[in-house]
Amino acid sequence: MASARALDINGERLWDSLMEMAKIGATAKGGSCRLALSDLDRDGRDLFCQWARDAGCTITIDSMGNIFARRPGRNPDRAPVATGSHLDTQPTGGKFDGVYGVLAGLEVVRSLNDAKRETEAPIEVVVWTNEEGARFAPSMIGSGVFVGAFDQATAYATQDLDGLTLGDELARIGYQGQEVCGQHPVAAFFEAHIEQGPILEAEDRVIGVVEGGQGMNWYDVIVTGAESHAGTTPMNRRQDAYLAAARLAVAIAGIAAANGPHAVATVGQVRVFPNSRNTVPGRVEFSVDLRHPNADVLAAMEQALFTALDEVCDPVGLAHAVKRLSAEAPIRFDRDCVDAIKRATEDLQLPHRAMVSGAGHDACFIAGVAPTGMIFVPCADGISHNEGESATPEDLTAGAKVLLAAMIERANA
Amino acid sequence: MASARALDINGERLWDSLMEMAKIGATAKGGSCRLALSDLDRDGRDLFCQWARDAGCTITIDSMGNIFARRPGRNPDRAPVATGSHLDTQPTGGKFDGVYGVLAGLEVVRSLNDAKRETEAPIEVVVWTNEEGARFAPSMIGSGVFVGAFDQATAYATQDLDGLTLGDELARIGYQGQEVCGQHPVAAFFEAHIEQGPILEAEDRVIGVVEGGQGMNWYDVIVTGAESHAGTTPMNRRQDAYLAAARLAVAIAGIAAANGPHAVATVGQVRVFPNSRNTVPGRVEFSVDLRHPNADVLAAMEQALFTALDEVCDPVGLAHAVKRLSAEAPIRFDRDCVDAIKRATEDLQLPHRAMVSGAGHDACFIAGVAPTGMIFVPCADGISHNEGESATPEDLTAGAKVLLAAMIERANA
Numbered sequence: 001m002a003s004a005r006a007l008d009i010n011g012e013r014l015w016d017s018l019m020e021m022a023k024i025g026a027t028a029k030g031g032s033c034r035l036a037l038s039d040l041d042r043d044g045r046d047l048f049c050q051w052a053r054d055a056g057c058t059i060t061i062d063s064m065g066n067i068f069a070r071r072p073g074r075n076p077d078r079a080p081v082a083t084g085s086h087l088d089t090q091p092t093g094g095k096f097d098g099v100y101g102v103l104a105g106l107e108v109v110r111s112l113n114d115a116k117r118e119t120e121a122p123i124e125v126v127v128w129t130n131e132e133g134a135r136f137a138p139s140m141i142g143s144g145v146f147v148g149a150f151d152q153a154t155a156y157a158t159q160d161l162d163g164l165t166l167g168d169e170l171a172r173i174g175y176q177g178q179e180v181c182g183q184h185p186v187a188a189f190f191e192a193h194i195e196q197g198p199i200l201e202a203e204d205r206v207i208g209v210v211e212g213g214q215g216m217n218w219y220d221v222i223v224t225g226a227e228s229h230a231g232t233t234p235m236n237r238r239q240d241a242y243l244a245a246a247r248l249a250v251a252i253a254g255i256a257a258a259n260g261p262h263a264v265a266t267v268g269q270v271r272v273f274p275n276s277r278n279t280v281p282g283r284v285e286f287s288v289d290l291r292h293p294n295a296d297v298l299a300a301m302e303q304a305l306f307t308a309l310d311e312v313c314d315p316v317g318l319a320h321a322v323k324r325l326s327a328e329a330p331i332r333f334d335r336d337c338v339d340a341i342k343r344a345t346e347d348l349q350l351p352h353r354a355m356v357s358g359a360g361h362d363a364c365f366i367a368g369v370a371p372t373g374m375i376f377v378p379c380a381d382g383i384s385h386n387e388g389e390s391a392t393p394e395d396l397t398a399g400a401k402v403l404l405a406a407m408i409e410r411a412n413a
Numbered sequence: 414m415a416s417a418r419a420l421d422i423n424g425e426r427l428w429d430s431l432m433e434m435a436k437i438g439a440t441a442k443g444g445s446c447r448l449a450l451s452d453l454d455r456d457g458r459d460l461f462c463q464w465a466r467d468a469g470c471t472i473t474i475d476s477m478g479n480i481f482a483r484r485p486g487r488n489p490d491r492a493p494v495a496t497g498s499h500l501d502t503q504p505t506g507g508k509f510d511g512v513y514g515v516l517a518g519l520e521v522v523r524s525l526n527d528a529k530r531e532t533e534a535p536i537e538v539v540v541w542t543n544e545e546g547a548r549f550a551p552s553m554i555g556s557g558v559f560v561g562a563f564d565q566a567t568a569y570a571t572q573d574l575d576g577l578t579l580g581d582e583l584a585r586i587g588y589q590g591q592e593v594c595g596q597h598p599v600a601a602f603f604e605a606h607i608e609q610g611p612i613l614e615a616e617d618r619v620i621g622v623v624e625g626g627q628g629m630n631w632y633d634v635i636v637t638g639a640e641s642h643a644g645t646t647p648m649n650r651r652q653d654a655y656l657a658a659a660r661l662a663v664a665i666a667g668i669a670a671a672n673g674p675h676a677v678a679t680v681g682q683v684r685v686f687p688n689s690r691n692t693v694p695g696r697v698e699f700s701v702d703l704r705h706p707n708a709d710v711l712a713a714m715e716q717a718l719f720t721a722l723d724e725v726c727d728p729v730g731l732a733h734a735v736k737r738l739s740a741e742a743p744i745r746f747d748r749d750c751v752d753a754i755k756r757a758t759e760d761l762q763l764p765h766r767a768m769v770s771g772a773g774h775d776a777c778f779i780a781g782v783a784p785t786g787m788i789f790v791p792c793a794d795g796i797s798h799n800e801g802e803s804a805t806p807e808d809l810t811a812g813a814k815v816l817l818a819a820m821i822e823r824a825n826a
Contacts, residue, residue, distance in 0.1 A: 197645030216644065218690065230679035230702045231629065232610030232771030233795060235669045242680055243666050249659035256648045266643035267655055268690045272683045277631060277700035279681050287690035289643045358645030382646060 094389020507802020
């Protein structure tokens with residue numbers, strides 16, 4: 001470990017690279033717009049590949065456009081220890097979401113070069129295609145095909161709003177590579193990312209040691225009562241679908257509270273019918289988003305949702321229907337990878353805490369095929385997917401230091 | 414009273430007239446569409462005037478198109494005891510809302526004729542213009558100008574969705590009369606109407622003795638929190654505008670319950686922003702409708718609303734804004750008119766109860782210029798403003814009997 005601690009990161013170079021990349025698709029409000037497989041995404045990829053080649057890396061591109069930049073190891077037979085994230089952004093995205101994970105990886109390579117340090121296993125920096133899902137749905141399509149969660153032919157046929165396909169656009173920008181997607185060996189994978197939440201900042205911690213990704217279930221609920229006159233219908237004769245929906249929203253927040261601190265529950269989408277100020281609502285449709293890192297707890301939260309529906313609706317004679325739209329199981333990252341990150345953080349004496357990722361990341365897919373870990377750094381007010389997304393050079397540097405140390409440990413193990 | 418009891422109503426004739434009138438603008442689902450001052454409204458007015466003339470009445474029309482059909486009294490110097498309602502309907506209206514009050518009045522005249530009974534004061538049947546407000550807003554415009562609540566010039570200039578003005582349409586259908594609106598003498602006014610609510614039917618009563626109209630306040634509320642990621646924002650760091658709005662909806666129902674049984678409170682219109690299933694809502698706009706027959710209680714309910722806003726929003730740091738859009742004071746009908754209706758109901762041994770009107774009616778305006786009372790009869794499931802609006806011949810006949818007796822008492826007093 002002493003040798004890892006001795007190695008440093010050039011925080012200024014990392015920051016300058018982030019700012020240079022942000023110029024590609026720069027928006028007036030200080031963010032970036034590089035939609036996946038657009039000309040600007042190509043320009044970003046080109047810049048990354050140039051920087052990686054300048055740092056002595058060789059570039060491999062797979063059939064989904066995922067880019068692997070390799071710094072050789074002492075032992076060419078070992079599979080690479082990889083890191084990375086994505087370069088595509090939301091339409092009004094920030095400078096850090098995804099980009100940081102790629103350029104922190106590049107900074108790891110550059111720092112190893114500066115120190116003339118060899119590793120046993122090769123080090124790779126990966127750029128995954130179309131993580132955001134903003135242009136082509138679903139999100140995380142490059143890493144998803146890589147792990148077999150999605151079919152490549154289906155991914156290729158995915159269209160953007162203009163009817164252009166992902167496959168055609170990949171070829172057009174020159175990033176449809178020869179390597180079959182999913183065949184690239186990966187000994188371990190690390191992803192550094194801004195938290196996209198408020199916890200680290202609020203607790204004044206620099207590093208989130210991410211232990212996994214929470215499970216997430218989505219539901220659509222319809223509550224049906226009876227429309228009636230707001231003036232002539234006494235309270236005890238109403239079948240007010242919105243009052244029931246409101247009671248349910250309170251109950252759903254209660255389900256999260258009862259399973260705290262890791263449970264979250266959100267009613268984000270609500271439609272009231274007929275939505276007239278002097279008519280008691282006859283029908284309400286709303287979404288429910290339940291998340292928890294533990295599958296058993298998530299299942300119990302679902303049961304509590306069903307119970308709440310019965311308890312709120314049945315006594316007042318309202319009908320309800322609930323449909324589970326999707327269920328994503330919780331992910332636990334590899335214990336060794338998580339421990340490597342934690343050790344690096346402790347060696348560097350950085351304030352840290354264990355976390356669960358609330359959002360989806362490429363690492364969540366890669367965890368299915370290789371030992372994986374994630375490093376979070378704070379972002380201002382927890383805001384991302386926003387041009388105002390902000391992180392400090394100090395925190396970004398600290399995250400890259402942890403990444404470097406964890407990767408060296410893993411590559412030399 | 415003995416002589417009043419002896420007088421009967423021809424329920425079959427009343428029902429047949431209702432069904433005949435319903436043919437004008439009949440809809441496929443069994444309702445009627447006679448929008449105010451349309452050709453069909455004119456046809457309905459023409460039919461009423463013909464029936465009234467056939468019953469020996471003279472017709473006066475005022476400058477707002479309000480129709481007064483007079484059966485002479487023994488004493489021509491006395492102001493008439495009047496009854497009536499409206500013939501216009503909602504776009505998908507029923508056969509009874511308004512029409513019943515007009516044709517029950519006509520049946521009073523016909524029954525007096527059948528019995529060759531004279532009254533001291535004249536009896537009049539009134540058709541008020543544009544009660545529904547469906548074509549020209551606001552509602553109750555004919556009775557509103559009559560009592561000075563609205564200005565006639567403004568009423569004339571009111572446009573429908575096609576840009577046609579009420580004044581032009583009134584002239585076009587031939588119902589812009591010579592008498593200055595508001596100058597017609599009225600000694601007392603009675604209005605028979607379907608309840609438009611579920612109470613009488615639920616309690617198996619035939620007559621609602623309406624003691625007044627409830628006060629009604631309308632509000633718009635905006636709750637502002639902060640949009641955030643549904644996955645990465647812990648529950649205790651959220652500023653969820655919808656969760657606050659939901660708690661407020663529950664609190665508002667509680668305000669009605671605390672002021673029961675006469676208080677009603679409704680959140681009928683709700684808009685959630687950004688209304689995305691995986692974003693914690695940052696803003697919610699919703700309507701509040703508070704009603705109570707007592708002005709002091711209504712004022713206390715408003716204070717309770719303001720308190721609830723503070724109590725729900727302040728502890729979690731949400732901003733809120735509330736705007737009172739309108740405030741209609743409660744109305745108390747004339748004690749003597751109400752008592753006359755109650756006596757008639759008791760003499761006829763009809764199951765009855767005291768009520769407050771939850772909806773607005775022409776009688777609520779007329780109460781400001783003449784002693785006024787209202788008679789409610791049940792309608793199926795409390796449904797109105799609907800083609801399925803339904804009432805039984807027996808209940809409608811009973812209501813007309815009460816109306817007849819009350820009017821005779823008043824006209825001979």
